[in-house]
Amino acid sequence: MSHREGGLQRARTRRLIRQAFIELVEEKGFGDVTVGDIAGRALINRATFYRYYQDKYALVEEIFQDVISELPSGLGPAGRLSVQDRIAGWAQLFDHVDRHHRLYAALLGRRGDPWFAARLRERCVELARDRLHGVRDDISADAGQLELVLAAGLTLGAITWWLEHDRPLPARQMAEAVVRFATQGYFGALGLDVFPPGA
Template sequence: MSQTTGDLRTARTRKAIVEAFAALVREQGFDQVTVGEIARRAMVNRATFYRHYRDKYHLVEDIFEHMTRALLAELGPPGALHPADRIATWATLFTHIGRRADIYGPLLGSHGGPWFAARLREHCVELAASG
């Protein structure tokens, strides 16, 4: 199997796991979701889940890191921001969150775990302080 095929398969598997996880958090709440349920919803074996993530907490950490990298790519290179640039930066942040409401919504909503919200809040404070 070529590296590209493996990369695509890995990306598809991770996407299915993340989408299944987000749907389950929306339905049941973060604390109630189990790895078995995530695997079933994503239509993968538990072993496949564990090949990618240690547990659901590791999955949330990975989601946060992925979303943060995507946001930083959209914002462009870091640097001192002028007041007008800050407005554009916040607009980009909210647009980014709106485009990925399928993930952010469940994790930030009333059923989400507090860890994700706290990390995003910290990230926003850092973003605000950088200008």
């Protein structure tokens, strides 16, 4: 077998493993999926699975790294942006989720894995901090942490709602809704009066 054929075989095996894993999480939930289940669904033996991954968590980590690596370049420019530029960046994020909707829905949904949601939240915080670097001098490992965590919660909440409802709105409309909410704040978005402190 040539080196090229070997590379193609490895890529094909990894693809089969990932596909089997996502199908099984959809059916059984992450907690109940075993390596034996994945190997059986992918039509490989357990030894072959272990040649590629230490366990199902290593598989999820690799999938996470591959998918998340697409995000930074796809979110548009960082810094102070117009509303339209912000919407365009968020639309790219929802387009990304749409391309990988089965994976995100399986791992973020009710049958998914809290580890994946926590890792994604951490990554959202990291991305936000990276994008604010040079725009806000006070953003460091700790400064602004609460605001970044709240923003990550908004991001995950919007993505999860969109997936759980089978993506009922186009990516652009989701982006507009998120930017409107983030701009107006919770009370403003709900049309509630906001009184100044001490009023």
